[in-house]
Amino acid sequence: MKKVLLVTAIAALCSHSVQAEVNISGFASVMGGKLTSGTGVPEFGLGPTFLANYPTVGVYEDEWTFKPDSKFGLQMTADLTEGLTATVQLVGRGADDFEAGFEWAYVSYELNEHWTIQAGKKRLPLYYYSDFFDVSYAYLWVRPAADNYTWQIFNYTGVNAQFNYQLGDWAMSGNIYTGREDDGENKLLSEFFGSQPVREIWKDIIGGVLSFNRDWLDLRFTYMTYQNERYSAGVPVLWNGKNTRRGNFAGFSANVDYNNWLLLSEVNRLTLDGGDFDTYLISAGYRIEQWTPYISYADFDSEGEVHSTASLGVRWDFHSSAAFKFQFDDVTDDGYDGLQVAGDSRAITLGIDLVF
Amino acid sequence: MKKTWLATIVALAVSSPVAQAEVNINGFASIKAGKASSGDSLYGYTDEIDFKNESLFAVQFQSDLGEKLSVTAQLMARGNNDFDAEFEWAFLTYQLDDAWRVNAGRLRTPFYKYSDFRDVGYAYDWLRTPQSVYDLGFDTIEGVSVYHSGSIGDTQSSVQLVYGAYDGEVTLQGTKAPAQINNIFGASWELSQDWLSVRVAYLVGAVTVDAPVFNPLFTALNGAGLNSIVKAIDFDDDDGSFFGLGMNYDRNDWLMVAEYTHVKVKDTFYANQDSYYLSLGRRFDSVTPYISYEKDQDDAKPEIYAGLPANFPLLLPIASIVMSQEFENTAWNLGMRYDFHPAAAFKVELTSSENNMTNQKDSLIAVGVDLVF
Amino acid sequence: MNWLKVMTLTTAMTVTSAMAEVAVIVHPSNAATVDQAEITRLFTGRGTTFSSGSKATPLNLAESAAARGEFDSKVLSKSSSQMKAYWSKLVFTGKGTPPKELTSDADMKAAVAADATAIGYIDAAAVDGTVKVLAKF
Numbered sequence: 001m002k003k004v005l006l007v008t009a010i011a012a013l014c015s016h017s018v019q020a021e022v023n024i025s026g027f028a029s030v031m032g033g034k035l036t037s038g039t040g041v042p043e044f045g046l047g048p049t050f051l052a053n054y055p056t057v058g059v060y061e062d063e064w065t066f067k068p069d070s071k072f073g074l075q076m077t078a079d080l081t082e083g084l085t086a087t088v089q090l091v092g093r094g095a096d097d098f099e100a101g102f103e104w105a106y107v108s109y110e111l112n113e114h115w116t117i118q119a120g121k122k123r124l125p126l127y128y129y130s131d132f133f134d135v136s137y138a139y140l141w142v143r144p145a146a147d148n149y150t151w152q153i154f155n156y157t158g159v160n161a162q163f164n165y166q167l168g169d170w171a172m173s174g175n176i177y178t179g180r181e182d183d184g185e186n187k188l189l190s191e192f193f194g195s196q197p198v199r200e201i202w203k204d205i206i207g208g209v210l211s212f213n214r215d216w217l218d219l220r221f222t223y224m225t226y227q228n229e230r231y232s233a234g235v236p237v238l239w240n241g242k243n244t245r246r247g248n249f250a251g252f253s254a255n256v257d258y259n260n261w262l263l264l265s266e267v268n269r270l271t272l273d274g275g276d277f278d279t280y281l282i283s284a285g286y287r288i289e290q291w292t293p294y295i296s297y298a299d300f301d302s303e304g305e306v307h308s309t310a311s312l313g314v315r316w317d318f319h320s321s322a323a324f325k326f327q328f329d330d331v332t333d334d335g336y337d338g339l340q341v342a343g344d345s346r347a348i349t350l351g352i353d354l355v356f
Numbered sequence: 357m358k359k360t361w362l363a364t365i366v367a368l369a370v371s372s373p374v375a376q377a378e379v380n381i382n383g384f385a386s387i388k389a390g391k392a393s394s395g396d397s398l399y400g401y402t403d404e405i406d407f408k409n410e411s412l413f414a415v416q417f418q419s420d421l422g423e424k425l426s427v428t429a430q431l432m433a434r435g436n437n438d439f440d441a442e443f444e445w446a447f448l449t450y451q452l453d454d455a456w457r458v459n460a461g462r463l464r465t466p467f468y469k470y471s472d473f474r475d476v477g478y479a480y481d482w483l484r485t486p487q488s489v490y491d492l493g494f495d496t497i498e499g500v501s502v503y504h505s506g507s508i509g510d511t512q513s514s515v516q517l518v519y520g521a522y523d524g525e526v527t528l529q530g531t532k533a534p535a536q537i538n539n540i541f542g543a544s545w546e547l548s549q550d551w552l553s554v555r556v557a558y559l560v561g562a563v564t565v566d567a568p569v570f571n572p573l574f575t576a577l578n579g580a581g582l583n584s585i586v587k588a589i590d591f592d593d594d595d596g597s598f599f600g601l602g603m604n605y606d607r608n609d610w611l612m613v614a615e616y617t618h619v620k621v622k623d624t625f626y627a628n629q630d631s632y633y634l635s636l637g638r639r640f641d642s643v644t645p646y647i648s649y650e651k652d653q654d655d656a657k658p659e660i661y662a663g664l665p666a667n668f669p670l671l672l673p674i675a676s677i678v679m680s681q682e683f684e685n686t687a688w689n690l691g692m693r694y695d696f697h698p699a700a701a702f703k704v705e706l707t708s709s710e711n712n713m714t715n716q717k718d719s720l721i722a723v724g725v726d727l728v729f
Numbered sequence: 730m731n732w733l734k735v736m737t738l739t740t741a742m743t744v745t746s747a748m749a750e751v752a753v754i755v756h757p758s759n760a761a762t763v764d765q766a767e768i769t770r771l772f773t774g775r776g777t778t779f780s781s782g783s784k785a786t787p788l789n790l791a792e793s794a795a796a797r798g799e800f801d802s803k804v805l806s807k808s809s810s811q812m813k814a815y816w817s818k819l820v821f822t823g824k825g826t827p828p829k830e831l832t833s834d835a836d837m838k839a840a841v842a843a844d845a846t847a848i849g850y851i852d853a854a855a856v857d858g859t860v861k862v863l864a865k866f
Contacts, residue, residue: 099443138814
């Protein structure tokens with residue numbers, strides 16, 4: 001009798017303390033690079049530049065620098081109670097002088113085997129690599145193609161529902177989300193594309209992602225719509241007399257990982273108040289033991305702003321948790337007068353990505 | 357009954373979290389308060405008590421990934437930055453063997469003896485590192501560092517080589533200006549044996565500072581055909597160098613620490629800086645009182661405008677910029693460290709700083725607690 | 730005859746050690762059946778139940794264990810680096826967490842024997858009566 005009581009007491013005590021389990025994991029990238037040549041944009045007074053990362057304004061110039069693509073991330077997940085977890089992810093980017101910010105902060109509740117609802121601050125899952133953009137270890141190249149990932153807003157605060165089902169041989173998963181983002185001083189618009197502090201708001205965001213996976217094939221469909229509001233130095237920006245404009249994203253991605261061959265492709269279109277912004281990416285790689293050489297071509301096309309990048313590189317998985325990467329990028333900026341971004345450039349980048 | 361009991365114990369043992377990549381967490385914190393004498397201001401303190409200026413809190417995450425690779429990230433929140441968190445350093449380490457180690461990422465610039473732990477108040481006896489010497493800025497660079505530790509007979513030797521770049525801000529003429537220091541190459545060597553250690557450090561880099569406040573002057577000078585004067589004043593990829601010497605004596609409870617540094621940047625109006633300090637302390641069980649003397653001597657470069665005629669219209673602004681760098685300051689510190697707990701130390705320090713050119717004196721008293729955890 | 734026997738024995742032994750079979754194990758009371766696709770689903774976070782509908786708790790060996798590399802390449806058809814990249818996409822985007830890791834075959838057997846929902850794997854040579862083998866690779 002006594003023994004049973006003791007056992008029950010111990011079991012109750014321990015099961016309670018195990019619930020506060022906190023798991024810490026992280027990722028890091030130490031990348032250095034420089035231009036080998038560049039034209040810059042003389043009209044804007046911009047010297048030779050390679051804009052490797054639009055949203056964080058990660059820029060390479062003539063001198064060796066480790067800042068644009070280096071970053072550190074720490075994630076802490078706490079298991080609160082049955083099915084409920086809380087997660088925060090702190091990221092410090094070289095381009096932001098390693099200021100640590102909460103990139104993700106959300107609670108997650110597992111409704112059942114197929115559905116999970118989440119609420120909080122998350123990354124906007126527009127393109128294939130949007131979600132895990134900072135976790136460089138997870139993808140082939142040094143960075144997801146800059147020409148594709150050019151948007152100034154990449155987080156949102158809201159609610160979303162994730163689901164996954166098995167349909168015969170296909171694994172289907174998806175995400176439906178809604179929320180908004182209000183960036184008081186948007187870095188890309190305030191510093192690179194302008195000189196005034198710009199407040200960028202994306203509101204009434206509604207979007208969805210649907211993925212299908214079967215063995216070596218991965219297909220993803222994405223659609224999102226939002227309302228854009230902008231203030232430049234406090235003054236509302238007007239488009240056709242209105243202070244909001246609607247944007248619609250649509251995209252498709254197909255990835256193949258078959259017998260050491262990798263084929264990655266993505267095509268996306270943003271329609272903003274009548275104007276179209278098209279991007280696409282095509283990349284191929286071949287795995288030879290721990291080495292994976294790759295090539296990649298990415299393109300951005302809109303009325304006036306046109307640029308593309310051809311890349312050649314290699315990934316070496318020299319360690320079970322780390323990969324060395326070397327990449328050469330050749331950027332061609334064919335923007336019409338006044339709509340160039342950073343001019344033509346050629347640059348090399350190398351370094352190590354890891355997860356822990 | 358027996359079966360249930362055994363099963364439960366096994367279940368409990370198994371349900372404890374199994375670490376995947378183990379993450380080690382350490383941290384340190386300083387809670388400091390200071391107040392300058394009425395009308396004075398020193399080291400960021402005014403004559404009103406300030407608890408934020410020198411307080412900070414840091415957490416360090418380190419993970420051993422196996423196969424000689426590990427990663428370290430230190431997150432710091434400083435009171436004088438409103439406690440906004442920043443990755444103070446973040447680097448990968450590859451331990452080649454027992455003697456050689458390579459770090460890559462955001463690193464601490466190895467200028468001074470206490471560069472590596474200047475934020476870890478617990479690591480030294482004073483309340484703050486001597487400001488006349490530890491005032492260069494550029495504390496963190498992004499780059500690669502190679503360490504070698506070995507011994508020469510009975511003496512321990514550690515060598516550090518560093519290559520990197522700095523991209524941040526400096527304070528020039530009272531205003532903040534963006535600065536880059538590229539192609540930083542440096543080496544430091546420390547020898548220690550029993551109660552004595554000596555250190556020497558030498559670093560060079562190409563300094564560029566963008567100070568738009570000087571643009572009107574530079575435009576005027578260029579217009580007058582005096583491009584050579586502009587080149588002699590501005591910070592445009594100019595060679596900077598840092599030389600430092602340090603020593604530490606710790607014997608029979610008597611402590612002595614001294615450091616000397618010499619900094620110059622060629623072809624700029626930056627004065628040639630000579631700074632040093634000497635600190636003497638005595639350990640009495642868990643109390644260590646100390647006294648220290650600091651001197652900062654900056655020699656301006658009047659030779660920049662020496663060739664100009666006396667009635668030259670722009671002579672006055674040039675001379676004032678160049679001579680504003682002339683500076684001489686001495687400071688006395690009297691303080692005490694009290695180790696009241698194995699992981700915490702109480703500090704109190706009185707400082708009297710005198711500007712030898714203007715004969716202005718500023719006094720400061722500060723108290724604080726440094727913790728490690 | 731004796732010589733032939735020795736030859737056969739030696740060959741058999743060499744073959745076994747080169748193969749280093751991995752045995753997928755569950756609790757002795759677990760009546761589920763699995764195929765390679767099913768095991769892959771459970772170990773890549775794409776499912777949390779057996780085909781019978783009962784709950785499944787996948788357990789991994791640590792990377793230092795030999796059977797882990799065998800499992801990743803034979804059953805999941807991926808290298809450990811590829812699996813790591815795959816999980817980091819899920820972990821850092823809130824879409825899943827990798828299975829808990831045990832450091833040795835002995836720890837794995839103890840964990841599986843204690844949890845009716847567990848599914849794990851060990852070196853085939855380490856199998857004993859405390860666990861039930863569902864498949865071998």
